[in-house]
Amino acid sequence: MPARIPEAPPKKPQSRVVLFFILINIVVFILWHWRYYSVQFMAENFLVSWEHLNAGLYWTLLTSVFSHNMFLHIFINMYVLLNFGTLVELVLGSRMFAAFYLVAGVISSGAHALTSKFIIGSPELPALGASGSIAGIVLLFSLLFPREKILLFGLVPLPAIFGAVAFIGIDVWGLIAQSGGGGLPIGHGAHLGGAFSGILFYLFFMRRRLSNQLSGPLSERVDHNDIES
Numbered sequence: 001m002p003a004r005i006p007e008a009p010p011k012k013p014q015s016r017v018v019l020f021f022i023l024i025n026i027v028v029f030i031l032w033h034w035r036y037y038s039v040q041f042m043a044e045n046f047l048v049s050w051e052h053l054n055a056g057l058y059w060t061l062l063t064s065v066f067s068h069n070m071f072l073h074i075f076i077n078m079y080v081l082l083n084f085g086t087l088v089e090l091v092l093g094s095r096m097f098a099a100f101y102l103v104a105g106v107i108s109s110g111a112h113a114l115t116s117k118f119i120i121g122s123p124e125l126p127a128l129g130a131s132g133s134i135a136g137i138v139l140l141f142s143l144l145f146p147r148e149k150i151l152l153f154g155l156v157p158l159p160a161i162f163g164a165v166a167f168i169g170i171d172v173w174g175l176i177a178q179s180g181g182g183g184l185p186i187g188h189g190a191h192l193g194g195a196f197s198g199i200l201f202y203l204f205f206m207r208r209r210l211s212n213q214l215s216g217p218l219s220e221r222v223d224h225n226d227i228e229s
Contacts, residue, residue: 015082015085015086015090016089017085017089017094017097017098017101018085018086018089021066021081021085021101022082024066025067025078026078028063028067028068029069029074032067032068032069033069042067042069044057045057045059045060046063046064046066046128047060047064047067048060048061048063048064048113048127048128049112049113049116049123049124050113050114050116050117050124051124052113052126053113054123060109061105061106061109061110062102062109064127064128064129065102065105065106065108065109065130065133067128068129068130069128073129077129077130078130080134080138081130081134084134084137084138084141085097087141088137091144100136100137100140100197100201101133104132104133104136104137104193104201105130105132105133105194107193107194107196107197108131108133108135108136108190108197109127109132109190109193110193111132111190111194111196112127112132112187112190114189115175115188115189116189119178119179119189120175120179121179127190129190131187131190131194132187132190132191132194133194134194135167135190135191135192135193135194135195136194136195136197136198136201137198138195138198139168139194139195139197139202140201140202140206141160142160142161142163143161143198143199143206144202146160146161147159147160148160150163167191167195168195171188171191171192172188172192174188175189175192
């Protein structure tokens with residue numbers, strides 16, 4: 001779901017954290033397919049589930065966020081991360097962006113474990129991928145730039161805020177379907193946890209700091225009415 005980024009700032013956006021996170025994801029993807037590391041080792045350390053947490057494998061709350069074992073999965077996630085994350089990192093700054101990404105990832109992993117246990121009824125159901133953190137970034141982007149056009153599923157142009165609402169609705173519907181034994185093998189609970197993180201971060205942190213954060217070159221190309229609406 002690529003974003004149509006607003007006019008480029010006078011200086012090249014700094015996206016060091018985005019690129020670093022993409023590199024980590026690529027390295028872990030290679031480890032999944034490298035025979036030196038067994039599938040069992042990767043599954044125990046890079047998949048999150050209620051059963052894993054119950055067994056004390058708490059680090060999987062974070063390691064699973066950087067874990068992909070299918071090419072299409074990592075390609076889509078990294079493409080979306082590069083498109084949305086670059087601008088969000090420019091607005092937040094590298095340190096705050098990194099902290100937000102990691103916290104959103106942990107919350108999304110926890111949300112998957114909770115929903116798989118108490119809603120879907122499958123505590124053993126594992127999950128992996130950066131989708132939860134990315135959902136938080138997309139929601140934050142949509143609240144910062146609600147009128148900016150995005151492409152829903154890469155096809156349908158929508159204002160960012162409507163696209164965000166649509167994705168939340170799809171994940172709620174998908175989670176309800178999974179609770180009845182249907183649905184697709186998608187981590188809807190993780191997506192909702194990440195989205196919830198983005199909403200909370202905007203409401204409790206960004207609304208207070210926007211005037212200072214946007215006092216530099218970016219403020220020349222951003223309508224403050226868009227950000228506060």
